Amino acid sequence: MLAIHQRDNSYSAGWIRYCIENNISYKVVDCFSNDIVEQVKDCDAVLWHFHHGKRADMSAAPRVLRALEHSGVKVFPNRNTSWYFDDKAAQKYLFDALEIPSINTHVFYDVQSAKEWLDTAQYPLVFKSSSGAGSSGVKLVNTKKKASKQAKRSIVHGVSSLNKASIFRDVLSWSFFKNNTLKKYITTCALLILPRSFFQAPSNETGVAIFQEYIPDNDSDVRIIVIGDKAFGIRRFVRSNDFRASGSGKVSYDVSNISKETVRLSFLIADKLDSDCCAIDFIYSGDRPRVVEVSYGFSVDAYKNCAGYWNRDLVFVTDSVDPCGWMIENVRLG
Known part of the structure; x- marks a missing residue:
């Protein structure tokens, strides 16, 4: 039997559909429950599509899934699939360690080291928050002065992976209207108005600044x-x-x-x-x-x-x- 944590706008609907169509035994569970381990004792695997933008998901999912994995239960995603999820700093080290051809990325944990490197860097550079998807938290910095300011802000004060200016521009674009439902449009607009806590969004990240090489001429x-x-x-x-x-x-x-x-x-x-x-x-x-x-x-x-x-x-x-x-x-x- 499979245990599936159900969430809107996730893989869970597709998982349940596939199980029904192929007569695969499953049950829906709540992975936030205190007794989740007891709930899945009769299951062969636990599937949870946890979301990078939900604080509760990012807090609970690694703990629950890794504990179950240690006990011998199959989980999706397993550790090798998810430990670096929504963590661009971790991915930089992973790509380096496995010699994966990737964009040159530089990670800094103190302002002085960042500024020393920025003195000799070639511009423009791409700054990224460590978390965030859909290009949120990504910006082009054209000068050393702007890059140094961004590094200090990121390391000392923290930056948000929820870029409201970027969201506003996307909402105004024709491609957004063309490719999204009315519900998605309303939800996205709400991001511009409602506080981050309403969406359980992660807090501002502090202590790290990430810069990537800019590769021009990619449309x-x-x-x-x-x-x-x-x-x-x-x-x-x-x-x-x-x-x-x-x-x-x-x-x-x-x-x-x-x-x-x-x-x-x-x-x-x-x-x-x-x-x-x-x-x-x-x-x-x-x-x-x-x-x-x-x-x-x-x-x-x-x-x-x-x-x-x-x-x-x-x-x-x-x-x-x-x-x-x-x-x-x-x-x-x-």
């Missing part, structure tokens, strides 16, 4: 998702007069523009990470794919129009794409 990035022996992906175009692609809502499903080298590298990275589900963001330096970030979490709806997937022989198979079903099968076979 899009490529997101490849690897689940088991299948990979699928899209191109995401940058916002107007911007360099950021994630969260733009401007997407292409034409796989002819995604190189087999990018797909091959995606399988290699997923294997190195030993990940159950690996969403990898690439940009290009010339024709070389370089990793920007990785995550286990993504919006399933954004990929429902994918025409198929690549297998490990890098052959594209025209077929329906069912990420949630593939996750279930991997958990059951793993």
Whole structure:
């Protein structure tokens, strides 16, 4: 039996649908319950799509899932899939340790070290908060003065991964209206008005500043998702007069523009990470794919129009794409 923690706008609806369609025994559980360990004693695996933007999720999920994993229960996501989730500083060290071709990233924990490096850095640079998705908390800094100010603010006072100015620009864009529901529009607008605590958003991060090399001339990035022996992906175009692609809502499903080298590298990275589900963001330096970030979490709806997937022989198979079903099968076979 599978235990599924149910949450709106998560994998849980797809998991439950797949279980029903394939006569797989499951039950819905509340992973925040004090007796969650007792609740899942009759289960073979526990699945919880916890959200990076919810403070309660990010606090409880690692504790609950790691405890269950230690006891021998299969979990999704497992530790190798999720310990670096929504942590760009951790990902920098991970990419370095595993020699994964990635964007040059510099992490600082004190202001003086940051300023000494910024004295010799080449500009512009990309500043990032350690957490945050959809390009929130990402900005281009063009001068040493601005970068030093950003580093001090980040390390001493903290920065928010919820960038309201960026959200406001996205809401005004045509691509946002075109690619989102009325409910998503209203919820996003609420982020501009309601306090962060209403959304259980994480507190401002302090003590760390992250700068990445800026790679010019990229009008899009490529997101490849690897689940088991299948990979699928899209191109995401940058916002107007911007360099950021994630969260733009401007997407292409034409796989002819995604190189087999990018797909091959995606399988290699997923294997190195030993990940159950690996969403990898690439940009290009010339024709070389370089990793920007990785995550286990993504919006399933954004990929429902994918025409198929690549297998490990890098052959594209025209077929329906069912990420949630593939996750279930991997958990059951793993």
